[in-house]
Amino acid sequence: VNDLPEWEGPYYKLLSKNDSGEASGHQSGVVIPKSFDPYMPDLSQYSGIAPSVSISATLVFNGNVVGRVQTRYQYQTWGGDRPPERRITGNLSPLLANSRENDLFLIERNVENDTVFRLSLITSSENTYAQLISTFSGKRWGLLQSASPFVARAEIEMQAKEIEAAATGPFVPFEADAKKSIVTRIARSRAFQKEIARLYPVCAMCGSALRSPKGASELEAAHIISRSSSGTDDPRNGIGLCRAHHWAFDVGLLGITDAGTVMVTHLNILPSNTSLVALHERHLIPPSKTQFRPHIEATRWHLKNVFLN
Numbered sequence: 504v505n506d507l508p509e510w511e512g513p514y515y516k517l518l519s520k521n522d523s524g525e526a527s528g529h530q531s532g533v534v535i536p537k538s539f540d541p542y543m544p545d546l547s548q549y550s551g552i553a554p555s556v557s558i559s560a561t562l563v564f565n566g567n568v569v570g571r572v573q574t575r576y577q578y579q580t581w582g583g584d585r586p587p588e589r590r591i592t593g594n595l596s597p598l599l600a601n602s603r604e605n606d607l608f609l610i611e612r613n614v615e616n617d618t619v620f621r622l623s624l625i626t627s628s629e630n631t632y633a634q635l636i637s638t639f640s641g642k643r644w645g646l647l648q649s650a651s652p653f654v655a656r657a658e659i660e661m662q663a664k665e666i667e668a669a670a671t672g673p674f675v676p677f678e679a680d681a682k683k684s685i686v687t688r689i690a691r692s693r694a695f696q697k698e699i700a701r702l703y704p705v706c707a708m709c710g711s712a713l714r715s716p717k718g719a720s721e722l723e724a725a726h727i728i729s730r731s732s733s734g735t736d737d738p739r740n741g742i743g744l745c746r747a748h749h750w751a752f753d754v755g756l757l758g759i760t761d762a763g764t765v766m767v768t769h770l771n772i773l774p775s776n777t778s779l780v781a782l783h784e785r786h787l788i789p790p791s792k793t794q795f796r797p798h799i800e801a802t803r804w805h806l807k808n809v810f811l812n
């Protein structure tokens with residue numbers, strides 16, 4: 504019941520001459536219709552002539568992966584002289600260099616990470632093209648009929664408030680979500696990630712916090728009772744970990760004691776895993792709001808069901 508699709512979307516757009524670069528004096532990149540902005544990363548917190556958020560994207564040209572790039576979602580304000588425009592721009596030439604007006608541009612976003620996208624171009628000569636555009640009823644952009652929904656920022660904020668409110672009450676470790684809509688489940692999952700990211704600026708086990716120059720963080724939000732076991736999205740069932748320690752925690756190489764210290768499995772420590780030993784008996788770095796520290800019911804469940812003992 505907890506399975507979510509890997510991607511939201513696709514949202515489609517038939518390219519204009521401006522997008523494909525056929526128009527003279529064009530800006531590079533694909534213009535994003537205003538109606539799709541509530542689903543893209545929030546730029547309202549930034550100011551300046553061209554505020555932008557860095558996003559990573561897998562580029563797919565007629566079904567083949569042709570690149571993995573850092574691009575950005577940008578708000579071009581033109582100094583207020585013209586109506587503002589939103590674009591995905593930068594490093595898209597593997598897709599746009601050979602594109603033409605009315606080619607089909609598809610946007611998908613990773614359910615687990617809202618700055619990870621898959622951007623696809625389908626040219627009008629492709630077999631799938633005619634079949635897809637027959638479903639558009641003349642509209643140049645929108646959600647594909649077969650698509651998973653996109654979840655708006657407002658929905659995620661609502662879920663974040665709900666999660667925070669619930670976390671001031673008694674801890675309920677399991678949460679049946681069979682009755683929730685897919686939009687609610689995606690929004691909840693993303694709200695959980697944002698909440699854990701706010702609470703844990705560094706890995707709670709090792710203190711590491713790798714960041715790219717553009718600010719992308721390597722840290723991940725781990726469920727202590729896994730989602731596949733219907734673990735709750737209450738932040739007390741979560742912990743912020745670096746990728747390596749998230750992985751080691753999920754496979755049971757690491758656990759958390761009642762005293763809030765790290766426990767490393769003593770079973771069959773492989774030479775490749777010896778770096779973990781230094782974590783043994785370390786105190787977890789607490790979250791910024793200490794009342795949201797990992798709940799003992801969750802850490803005990805993990806020790807009993809996941810930790811290798």
Ligand SMILES: [Zn+2]
Pocket residue numbers: 706707708709710711744745746747748
């Ligand atoms: Zn770590």
